[in-house]
Amino acid sequence: MKQLPMPIINKQRCTRCGQCISQCPTQAVEMIDQYPMIVHPAQCTYCGICEEICPLNAVELLYTITVHQ
Template structure:
């Protein structure tokens, strides 16, 4: 079973924690994240590959998801 990526939740950005350092935008492999008005924003949600780079490297812990995504493979 393949889950379409459109059903996966985008990372959430806690604007009160974001300092606008730009690391997330710099490291995003698909350029889905940009800094707008000194805060991170997911500007191209369709391009987000859910790689978790922005979440992993945010020094303020301002980027996350409401729950963990676990991809499972089926063995036949």
């Protein structure tokens, strides 16, 4: 099974404003139990928009590297 990197949403910081949901270009995020969740991980392109637009810096994309061999 392929492992996909996912943005991490910090529930302690999140104010549930919904911007990460409305601005995700692939509709990968939805509100579940009043908090945003990456409910469609296969749709996430790891574009970084949710991290960039979150006013509370509650979204973090883990650092990734590409190794060329």
